[in-house]
Structure formats: C-alpha cells, structure tokens
Amino acid sequence: MNEAALVLEQIRTPMAGSPHVLDVNLRIAAGEFVALVGPSRSGKSLVIELAAGLVRPEAGRVVLLGHEWNDTQESEQTPVRLRVGTVLQQPGLLSNMTLFHNVLLPLRYHHGAMPERSREQAVMAQLDRLGVAPMRDRFPAELNQGEVRRAAIARALILDPAVLLLDDPVAGLDAEMVLVLKACIEARRAHHPLTVVAALRTFSPFIEAADRLVVLRDGRVVADGDRHAVAGAVPESLRRYVQ
Amino acid sequence: MIEWVGRRAIAGYTYLAALATLFTQAVLDLVLPTRQGRGETLRVLVRQILFTGVDALPVTTVIALLLGIIIVTQAGTQLPRLGAGGLVGSIIVVTVIRELGPLITAFIVVGRSGTAIATELGNMSVTREVVALRLMGISISRFVIMPRMVGMVLSMLCLTLYFDVVAVLGGYLIADAQLTIPFYAFVESITKALSTTDVLMTAIKGLSFGSAVAAICCYHGLAVRSSFTEVPQQTTRAMINSFVLCLLIDVVVTVPLYL
Numbered sequence: 001m002n003e004a005a006l007v008l009e010q011i012r013t014p015m016a017g018s019p020h021v022l023d024v025n026l027r028i029a030a031g032e033f034v035a036l037v038g039p040s041r042s043g044k045s046l047v048i049e050l051a052a053g054l055v056r057p058e059a060g061r062v063v064l065l066g067h068e069w070n071d072t073q074e075s076e077q078t079p080v081r082l083r084v085g086t087v088l089q090q091p092g093l094l095s096n097m098t099l100f101h102n103v104l105l106p107l108r109y110h111h112g113a114m115p116e117r118s119r120e121q122a123v124m125a126q127l128d129r130l131g132v133a134p135m136r137d138r139f140p141a142e143l144n145q146g147e148v149r150r151a152a153i154a155r156a157l158i159l160d161p162a163v164l165l166l167d168d169p170v171a172g173l174d175a176e177m178v179l180v181l182k183a184c185i186e187a188r189r190a191h192h193p194l195t196v197v198a199a200l201r202t203f204s205p206f207i208e209a210a211d212r213l214v215v216l217r218d219g220r221v222v223a224d225g226d227r228h229a230v231a232g233a234v235p236e237s238l239r240r241y242v243q
Numbered sequence: 244m245i246e247w248v249g250r251r252a253i254a255g256y257t258y259l260a261a262l263a264t265l266f267t268q269a270v271l272d273l274v275l276p277t278r279q280g281r282g283e284t285l286r287v288l289v290r291q292i293l294f295t296g297v298d299a300l301p302v303t304t305v306i307a308l309l310l311g312i313i314i315v316t317q318a319g320t321q322l323p324r325l326g327a328g329g330l331v332g333s334i335i336v337v338t339v340i341r342e343l344g345p346l347i348t349a350f351i352v353v354g355r356s357g358t359a360i361a362t363e364l365g366n367m368s369v370t371r372e373v374v375a376l377r378l379m380g381i382s383i384s385r386f387v388i389m390p391r392m393v394g395m396v397l398s399m400l401c402l403t404l405y406f407d408v409v410a411v412l413g414g415y416l417i418a419d420a421q422l423t424i425p426f427y428a429f430v431e432s433i434t435k436a437l438s439t440t441d442v443l444m445t446a447i448k449g450l451s452f453g454s455a456v457a458a459i460c461c462y463h464g465l466a467v468r469s470s471f472t473e474v475p476q477q478t479t480r481a482m483i484n485s486f487v488l489c490l491l492i493d494v495v496v497t498v499p500l501y502l
Binding site: 052054074075077078079081082084086088090091092093094095096105106108109110112113152155159 | 278279280281282283363366367370371372373374375376377378379380381382386
C-alpha cells in the first residue's frame, strides 16, 4: 500500500449541533481521491477540519503528510500548510481583493523571489482552467457562489499542493461547471501526485472521479470502498448519495 | 462581592496580558528578519498609513485649528484680568502640546481608524477570511496585525505632532486678529514655555496611544467568532476600551512629571 497522506487514528470528538460523536478511523494513501459522502451533520466537514488542523480531536491523532497536528504549535505549521490546499464550505476569499489578487496572494506571500510576470501567468492559467478568468477583476461580492468556489479552488491549487481538502466543492456549481472542476482535478492528478479528500452532500458526476467513497452517518463510517462496493453495502436510505 | 471583584480583576489582568502578547508578537514580527511575505505586508502597511494618517489630515486640521482658537481666546481674555497675560504661551504648551494634542488625536484615530480596524477584522473573522489565511500558511500576526499596528503607531505619532503645530497656528490666528498680540511676542511666549521634555512627552504619548489603540482594536476585531451581530458589539468595546486605556496611559505618563 502507498504511504499514507492522511491518517485519522481512533478519532473521537463531539460534533457541533449534533448529539452524536465523530468516531472514525481513516487512512488515506498518497495520490488517492477519497469522497466523504453522507447526509448533513454526518461529520464530513468535521473530518475536513480535523485533517486541516483547524480542530483538535478530544481523543485520537491526526497525521497529515507525516505531520501530527496535536504536537505542533501554530508557528511551526507553515511548511505543512504550504503542501495542503484547503477550501472550506465558506471559501474565505478576501473581500477587499479582486479574484485575481486573491489567487495571487499565496504566490506573492510565499514566493517573493519569483518574477511578478511568472506569478501572474500562473494565476491566469489557473483561473482559465477553472473557467473564472473573465471575472479576474471582480471582487468576491460581485461573484456568484459557484464562481467564488472555483476561485477558492484555484487559490488552493496555486501552490501545487500534495493534498487537496475540499468541503462541498460542487455547492453552487451548475452541471457544466461540475464537469469542468472534475476535469481540472483529474488533469492535475494525471500530471502531479495529488491526494484529494472531498466532502460531498449530494451525488454528482464529481464523485465518479473518486477512487474511494467513505459513507458517513451520525459520525460513524457506514461503508468504505470503491463506488460499486459501497453502493451494495450501504442501507437503502444512503444509496442516493453514491448512485 | 469579593468574588465579583476577584473575577473582574482576573478578567482585567487576562485582557491586558492578551493585549501585551498581541503587541509583543507584532514587534517580534517587525524586527525578526524574514523574506516571507515582506512585499505583501508592506502593501498592507502603506494602505494603513494612508488611511489612518494621510486621510485623517483634513479632520485633524479642522479640529486642531478650532481647539487652538478656543484655547487662545479663553486664555487671551481671562489671563490679562488676573495680570497673567504673559502666560498665554505656557497655557498653549501645557494644554495643547502636553495634554490635549495627543489625547484628541488619539480620539480622532480611535473614531476613524480604530473602529474601522475592529470592524474589518470582525467581518474577516465571520466570513472565515482569517481561517483561510491561516490555511494558506499566512501568518495572521505578520500579515494582518503587525502592519496595522505599525501603521497606526507611525500615523498617530505624526498626527499628534501635526495637531500640535496646527493648534498653535490656530491660536496665533486668533491672537493676531482679535487679541492683537504680535507674531514675534506670540512665538516668543511659546518658545520660552516649550521645553525638550514637552516635545518628548507628546511623542511618547503619541507612540503609547497608537500602540494601545492598535492592539485593542485588532484584539476585539479578531475576538468576533461566528455572527455579524458580534461585529458592532466588539467595535463598541474596542472604542470604549481604547478611550479608557489612553486616559490611563496619559495619567501614568503625566502625573510623575509633577510629583
């Protein structure tokens, strides 16, 4: 088996707004595309936040790219953060910057020595791949939800991360844009080793790109495996999330 | 009652410790050499200086001129009745340069920029922009707090000195027009009364007020958690606490001079 990119070991932690406790054990190999699926309040977003080091579990440990979040101070996390692209449900584009400058920011901040022209070309290529290049001079408040989400994904990919954590990446995207996003992720994975963990609340063609589906309900893993195996293993009520 | 006082004392101490930590981290970010994010941080700093310093010049000019006019009118009409007409210069130095200049400048900066910082950071917290910055490996202290703090401290210092000069000029205008005090006599009375200590005091107050206001406003802005209704609440707290802390610092700096 490949080296693990993400390990959630013996995790037990309360879920906000739910009487249930997240209780999971997950090992995601490097280069794997894992879709976390299930109804609302099943613990998908919490898994993403744990993986991103935003939440510390009450019990258990989270290891991302060999780095255990529990053991490190905020100031020591930067090297790992540079290898991880994360887009949460609220994408958090900076409201006082245009879409172009939002995507340019991580490059300017972390690659100060890179020529400005190269940085701008990289940003435009990324925006173009996700179909938001025409909106480059718009501010986030002027964009629709799908455009904001795609811009946030462009920003998450701009530093060539080894791991991409996506919380509800298809929210607000029309059918065509879901396919554009899927194609973009697949193209990226074809050329670079990229581990993708995506939380999805509805079935969409995006799921077809996943190597593995993890079905969650009430904080527990109900089924884990490839799409066909999972479709046969989950109860009828959860089948609509995988088919 | 004792329990309540104890709890408030602990809360006050914790609050001041948090402000001190925020300030210390910002100073460390300023002085520790790193190439990471230097250009972007400089952009934020320049924007902060433009907003807090340059954009505040018109309102500072108006208030300083009016204050100078009011003080010299009062001093110029009341002091001669007591046979102390020659103390006009001393009055300007003591009231404007030592006391009101730094304080009123601080109040202007709190009202204009301090509240703006608290609101901006509060909104950034609610819309998860702060979390997004963390996730991109961008230091909140280096990219968000430090440039705002440095920008505010530099702007406060310059605005305080500017306020003093304009207030004295306003005083001269009324002294010349209404009290017929000649220019050289006005300048002489001020230069006689003004000492290096006065200039140092006004500078120290400008720096201290700027640091306190910036730390308080950043702290309250980042204290917003999950709702937009928290933003005005934290902004109000930031404003009130800034006023109180500036007055406390003023007392701490001023009183030992007269002991």
